[in-house]
Amino acid sequence: MARHLVVVGGGTAGSIVASRVAIDARDLVHQGKLRVTLVTEADDHLYQPGLLYLAFGRMTASELHRRQSVLMPREVELRVGRVAAVDTARRTVRMESGDEIAYDDLVLATGSRPVPEEVPGLAQGGESFYTEAGATRLADRLARFEGGRIVLAVGVPHKCPVAPLEFAFLLDDYLRERGLRERTEIVYTYPLGRLHSLEPVADWAAELLPERGIVTETFFNLDSVDPERRVVHSMEGTDLEYDLLVAVAPHRGAEFLARSGDGAPLAGAGNWIPTDPRTLEVKGHPGVHALGDATDLPISKAGSTAHYQAEVVAANLVADIRGGHGGHRYDGKVYCFIEAGRGEATYISFDYDTPPRPQPPTRLVHMFKLAFNRTYWLMPQGVL
Numbered sequence: 001m002a003r004h005l006v007v008v009g010g011g012t013a014g015s016i017v018a019s020r021v022a023i024d025a026r027d028l029v030h031q032g033k034l035r036v037t038l039v040t041e042a043d044d045h046l047y048q049p050g051l052l053y054l055a056f057g058r059m060t061a062s063e064l065h066r067r068q069s070v071l072m073p074r075e076v077e078l079r080v081g082r083v084a085a086v087d088t089a090r091r092t093v094r095m096e097s098g099d100e101i102a103y104d105d106l107v108l109a110t111g112s113r114p115v116p117e118e119v120p121g122l123a124q125g126g127e128s129f130y131t132e133a134g135a136t137r138l139a140d141r142l143a144r145f146e147g148g149r150i151v152l153a154v155g156v157p158h159k160c161p162v163a164p165l166e167f168a169f170l171l172d173d174y175l176r177e178r179g180l181r182e183r184t185e186i187v188y189t190y191p192l193g194r195l196h197s198l199e200p201v202a203d204w205a206a207e208l209l210p211e212r213g214i215v216t217e218t219f220f221n222l223d224s225v226d227p228e229r230r231v232v233h234s235m236e237g238t239d240l241e242y243d244l245l246v247a248v249a250p251h252r253g254a255e256f257l258a259r260s261g262d263g264a265p266l267a268g269a270g271n272w273i274p275t276d277p278r279t280l281e282v283k284g285h286p287g288v289h290a291l292g293d294a295t296d297l298p299i300s301k302a303g304s305t306a307h308y309q310a311e312v313v314a315a316n317l318v319a320d321i322r323g324g325h326g327g328h329r330y331d332g333k334v335y336c337f338i339e340a341g342r343g344e345a346t347y348i349s350f351d352y353d354t355p356p357r358p359q360p361p362t363r364l365v366h367m368f369k370l371a372f373n374r375t376y377w378l379m380p381q382g383v384l
């Protein structure tokens, strides 16, 4: 009987694991000794970092999508549908359709999702560039914007640690290009006592934001929004009036994880999966790995994180399937480009032991980021 690897979630992390294992153990698949199944909600892969550009009309929606079935090597069996629960005692994945899929090895890569509904009034009063529908609507709101106060409110945890800063800098550009900057106040708020959770990034932003005339407000934890009066309230008691509220809502893991496990739930608080920081095995569930945004690891939820982790998980799985011992370990590596506006960008690279050190922005790094927006598709295919 073929050993069956089931990967749940066809985003960045799950796609890379599925395609890498299928490519690296292609011989076993063709000999009927291994099956690789990718279970995901839709035959569609969204390039989420492109949503930032969609909000400013710099990329189109069609540029952000590819069919998952086209991205996957033919050795991957694609199963489209929503997972309802995982039973790690019986080693089965139950679909919402009622079908069950038995597995020998399981990889959970179900990502994270913003939950604006957890902040009263936010879904009604705030715009967001974190979903495709939100970014499309925001692009329309921005196109009709005539000036006033734009408040950018950030909830934690959220994916892409630097996207809110990038949004602030690109918004400054956008308003200048439209001749509205003089008539618009941009307010960037952050929940902590500094402008970013990563201290070196906070220090970097503390110089650049005021240089661009962007007002900052720290210790601003989203409490509620009054859409009628157009006021956003913080838990700390600060009220900010707005003409346009752009919010990054706090995130949670996939809902079904709370209904999964072997009696005890698979996921903990916030529906994040308790994960070993180096092996990426799910704590207390042998044979199950978790990676990408879905884990409870104290590192940035980013596509690059998902990529580096996927390499580790795929290499260990292939070694194990071949009867060896992988021993590959994730070192906490994250790499993020940061758009800084004015046609420039910088980047940060860090891991569990090494903090980031943002460099002065350059045109070249901005060009790299734009190039990456076009070449991303090689990653889920397992090529890059």
Ligand SMILES: Cc1cc2nc3c(=O)[nH]c(=O)nc-3n(C[C@H](O)[C@H](O)[C@H](O)COP(=O)(O)OP(=O)(O)OC[C@H]3O[C@@H](n4cnc5c(N)ncnc54)[C@H](O)[C@@H]3O)c2cc1C
Pocket: 008, 009, 010, 011, 012, 013, 014, 039, 040, 041, 042, 047, 048, 049, 050, 051, 052, 081, 082, 083, 084, 109, 110, 111, 112, 129, 130, 131, 159, 160, 163, 254, 256, 291, 292, 293, 294, 301, 302, 303, 304, 305, 306, 335, 336, 337
């Ligand atoms: C606006 C924005 C800008 C960003 N910019 C960057 C950037 O510049 N650099 C960077 O590195 N990262 C960036 N990111 C973050 C990056 O997109 C995510 O961190 C990355 O996609 C995480 O990969 P993942 O595979 O863990 O999750 P995802 O890519 O979100 O994939 C999760 C998958 O699981 C599936 N799934 C969930 N629940 C179920 C279920 N019940 N049944 C079946 N399937 C399910 C989903 O459909 C999805 O396909 C950005 C994100 C946003 C929103």
